[in-house]
Amino acid sequence: MAILLDENIKVIVQGITGKQGTFHAKSMIGYGTKVVAGVTPGKGGQEHLGVPVFDSMKEAVEATQATASIIFIPARFTYSAAMEAIDAGINLLTVITEGVPVQDSARIRQKALDNDVVMVGPNCPGLITPEASKIGIIPGKICAKGNVGIVSRSGTLTYEIIQNLTVNGFGQSTCVGLGGDPIKGIGFNECLTLFENDPQTKQIILVGEIGGTGEQQAADLVKKEITKPVYAFIAGQTAPPGKQMGHAGAIIHGKSGTAKEKMRILSEAGITTVKTSSEIPLRIKENL
Amino acid sequence: MPVFNSMPMLYEIEGKQLFKENKIPVPRFRAYTDSSSISQFVEEIGSDVMMAKAQALSGGRGKAGLIKKVSSAEAEEYIQSILGRDHRGKPVEIVMLEEPLEIEKEYYLAVMLDNESGKYLIIASSRGGVDIEEVAEHYPEDIFKESLSIWDDPFSYLFIDLGKNLGFEAKTLTSFTNLMTNMVNMAKQRDLTLVEINPLILTPDKKIIAADSKVVIDGNSDFRQANIASLKSQRDRHTELEFEADQAGISYVQLDGDIGIIAGGAGLSMATCDLLEFFGSSPANFLDVGGGADEIKIEKSLEILSRQNIKGIFVNFFAGITRCDDVAQGIINASKKFEIEVPIVIRLVGTNDKKGISILEENGIKAYGEMEPAARKIIELVKGGN
Structure with a gap:
């Protein structure tokens, strides 16, 4: 057992092709995390760190049946990335990004609550x-x-x-x-x-x-x-x-x-x- | 998120300017940084008496004699007397002159983004103009609270019951509900986490006017609220070094101890301060370089500390998103650019720590792996130097 996370949970990394996304996705894969896809708009169809990259969360979830996502995206774009993840149907959302406007965090939080999504973060490890x-x-x-x-x-x-x-x-x-x-x-x-x-x-x-x-x-x-x-x-x-x-x-x-x-x-x-x-x-x- | 950094509050006059832009009624006012052209304002308001209010980010202005009702003849001398006067460590640089209001009744009104519920809370009372915490204690029945989902528009009709509870009727009720709509919309559009009006004044001709303003902004929203982020208050709430750090994206608070701290993460930075005190020394600052800090930020942090009066430096990293090689390189870069004149102890573990440690070793610097021995070492070095 354990809580919230086990070895079977499939994870999508939002912002996988960025500097932080690349570095930590690699480390997650090395640890054994089932990273099944990455999302970077405009880079769909590429492969990065051995996993497919999609343009949108919707495509990534449809292709992989992942239930979790993690956000390594600059603060000003975090709000829309989190909304996209919830709309795509994931149920565990982790936001690493620091400096997210508190109003955006409140909106993400409410949307997560309304959709029974477990949200961890923002500004978290x-x-x-x-x-x-x-x-x-x-x-x-x-x-x-x-x-x-x-x-x-x-x-x-x-x-x-x-x-x-x-x-x-x-x-x-x-x-x-x-x-x-x-x-x-x-x-x-x-x-x-x-x-x-x-x-x-x-x-x-x-x-x-x-x-x-x-x-x-x-x-x-x-x-x-x-x-x-x-x-x-x-x-x-x-x-x-x-x-x-x-x-x-x-x-x-x-x-x-x-x-x-x-x-x-x-x-x-x-x-x-x-x-x-x-x-x-x-x-x-x-x-x- | 800076944990015990000073709150990003606006000056009253900046808040009132925002109110004005958002159709929240305020008295006519003007800012003075010297005492010239007062006659023009006297003419504009058509009154020989006015309120003179020193602008300060700390409370207690009234008690300090920084708010006074003056005649136009007295205004010039009064402004001169309070400009430059110290209020809780900061000189007064702006005085606001404001038209006087006739008061029938005073109210309290606040809109805040509530951390616990993630909703906007509206707090109102018909007992305004006094310390609202005391009202809450003695007359809890006179405090009204409403909450509004983060997703909902603040339609005027939502505030009719609240207005009636406060005793507003007829046209004043409409003025109140419109004011509420404007106040919540302003909070949303300008990323304000608190808007407080105490008192909100009802005049004998049944107008409601915000006689004071207390506005707290969300520092994380600076990138989309450039006009607010560049206000004078946001410069003035920091010491010079704190401001420089803030501009570089570093959370830094000056304290008055001996040992300068550079740490990664607010929690670890605080725990580092705690540990130094626990071992009988004292921190000279709180400094969190933030997640994913690069070598430039590390170098900048050292440069800031080098300008503070300290006896030693303790660099403490348990790197997750930050990389130890960046930390090490930043320290080396700094030491090549300027003299670090005090003893420095570095504790470096986490992401890329082997790389970081070898960068330091190449330059003859030893790194510690554990926090407590490192803390004891810097305290020993600082005490030995006395």
């Missing part, structure tokens, strides 16, 4: 199920198969945590990088629930950041519904107090709070919080 498949840019060599589920708002910090786990003998079921943007696809809670229901996952690591209220909502869910042990690390513990999105934001969601406040709320929900990323494997060992 994607996901990896070790020894099975990866969609995104998480370096495969730092991962190992195991029973720790990771869900994170960060990218590179997640790699740090994965490596610490692997070195200490704790492999991973699936690692999901949600992305650091204020408006994004799936969040902590969707992943916590998936990990809770995944037999392979025995413990869950949540990596949060200052800003937003996703961690607080995760604390609520963990208190009510998650029975597996959860560990949390929050980046930004020493950051100067974050600025509020005006007063309107505070009225709707309450203050998003400092890293310390988030850690307190998470602790109260029974989650083990740690101060440095290297502390996570130590805590897991203690609890075994």
